[in-house]
Amino acid sequence: MKKLEWKDNHPICIEGIVRSVKSLDQEGRYAVGLRFSDKRTNDQGLTLISSPSIFGNEQDVSSEIFKEGQRIVVCALCTAREKNTYLNINISLYHKNQIVILENS
Numbered sequence: 591m592k593k594l595e596w597k598d599n600h601p602i603c604i605e606g607i608v609r610s611v612k613s614l615d616q617e618g619r620y621a622v623g624l625r626f627s628d629k630r631t632n633d634q635g636l637t638l639i640s641s642p643s644i645f646g647n648e649q650d651v652s653s654e655i656f657k658e659g660q661r662i663v664v665c666a667l668c669t670a671r672e673k674n675t676y677l678n679i680n681i682s683l684y685h686k687n688q689i690v691i692l693e694n695s
Contacts, residue, residue: 603665604642604681605692611656614645620653621645624662630677638677642668646683655686661693 606624613620622644630638644664646653656662665688669680683689 601665601667603663604668604679605661605663606642608656608658608660608662610658611653613653618648619645620648622653622656626679632672638672640679641676642679642681644681644683651683651686651689655689655691657694659694660691663690663692664688 604624604626606626609623609625611620611622624642624644626640626642629640632638664681664683666681666683671678671680
């Protein structure tokens with residue numbers, strides 16, 4: 591972990607509803623958009639809308655397990671970036687054990 595410089599980071603779990611599953615330009619890569627109800631206000635008084643996205647590789651975890659409307663939990667090291675009124679949260683998926691499907695639509 592020290593070699594990867596993750597010493598100050600730790601995995602978090604995010605619960606959401608699958609909004610979309612899209613193939614990316616890179617072969618075998620995909621993105622899963624989640625609906626997430628968390629909203630926050632930044633220092634300038636703007637309301638930030640959380641926008642979590644899961645990024646995966648078909649070789650690690652098949653995109654076919656995701657269906658629109660599913661309620662899922664994913665646990666991973668996440669990165670966040672504030673852009674306009676959105677708080678983009680990127681979640682990297684490396685193993686099927688990072689996901690729990692709570693409810694199918």
